[in-house]
Amino acid sequence: MKTCVLLFSGGVDSTTTLDMLVKDNFNVYPLYIDYGQKALRSEIEAVKYFIKKYNINQLKIVKTSTYKDIQGHPLLNLNKELDIASTDLTTSKNFLHFRNLTFACIAAIYSREVNAENIAFGFINKSTFNSFPDTSPDFVKKLNDLLNIIEPDFPIKIIVPCISLTKKEIVKHGIHNNISLNKTYSCYESKRCYKCESCLDVLMAFDDLSLEINIKDLKRYNPYKLITE
Numbered sequence: 073m074k075t076c077v078l079l080f081s082g083g084v085d086s087t088t089t090l091d092m093l094v095k096d097n098f099n100v101y102p103l104y105i106d107y108g109q110k111a112l113r114s115e116i117e118a119v120k121y122f123i124k125k126y127n128i129n130q131l132k133i134v135k136t137s138t139y140k141d142i143q144g145h146p147l148l149n150l151n152k153e154l155d156i157a158s159t160d161l162t163t164s165k166n167f168l169h170f171r172n173l174t175f176a177c178i179a180a181i182y183s184r185e186v187n188a189e190n191i192a193f194g195f196i197n198k199s200t201f202n203s204f205p206d207t208s209p210d211f212v213k214k215l216n217d218l219l220n221i222i223e224p225d226f227p228i229k230i231i232v233p234c235i236s237l238t239k240k241e242i243v244k245h246g247i248h249n250n251i252s253l254n255k256t257y258s259c260y261e262s263k264r265c266y267k268c269e270s271c272l273d274v275l276m277a278f279d280d281l282s283l284e285i286n287i288k289d290l291k292r293y294n295p296y297k298l299i300t301e
C-alpha cells in the first residue's frame with residue numbers, strides 16, 4: 073500500500089488533500105506541527121475531527137519551540153498584530169520564515185519511523201493573494217531533490233495533489249465531495265477573524281461560487297457565518 077506523511081493543519085487545503093489521498097488509497101499518517109501558533113487549539117480541534125471522520129488512528133503531534141525561541145512572531149504572539157491581507161508576502165509579518173522547509177525536515181524524520189515513501193503538503197495554486205514562495209512548484213521540486221541528496225538510499229517523494237487547484241476549485245471540490253469544510257480551520261488567529269488573508273481567501277472563494285452552487289450548500293459548507301447573519 074502507498075504510504076505518506078501528510079502535513080495536516082485542519083485547514084481547507086490540507087483537509088482537501090487528505091480527502092484526495094484517502095480516495096487515492098494512500099495509507100496516511102497525519103502530522104501536526106505545534107510551533108506555538110495562536111490558532112493551535114482551533115486547528116487541533118479540526119485535525120481531530122477529520123482524522124476520526126476518515127478513520128485514521130494515528131496522529132503525530134510534534135512540538136517545536138524553534139520559532140518561539142528565535143522570533144517573537146505575530147503568528148505566535150498574542151500581543152503582536154498580524155498584517156491584514158498583504159500582497160508583498162515575504163516581507164509580510166504573516167510570513168513564517170522557512171516554515172515549510174522546517175516542516176519538511178520534521179516530516180522526513182517521521183517518514184523513517186512509519187516507513188512512508190511520500191510526504192504530502194496541501195499546497196494549492198496561486199489563489200486570490202500571492203502564494204508564499206515555499207508553496208511553489210519550484211520549491212516542491214527542489215525540496216524533493218534536496219531530501220534525496222541527503223538520504224539517497226531511502227527515496228522520498230513530495231506529493232502535492234492540490235497544487236494546480238485554486239482556492240475556489242478547492243472549495244468546489246470540497247462541496248461536491250461532501251467534505252465538511254465547515255469543520256475546517258484556516259485562520260491565523262485563535263478565533264476566526266474574517267480579515268487575515270487566509271480567512272479572506274476562503275470567504276472570497278465561497279463568494280465566487282454563489283453563481284454556481286446553491287446558497288443552501290454554500291451556507292452548509294461555509295466555515296464562516298455570513299457577516300450579515
Ligand SMILES: [Zn+2]
Pocket residue numbers: 258259260261264265266267268269270271272
Ligand atoms: Zn483570520
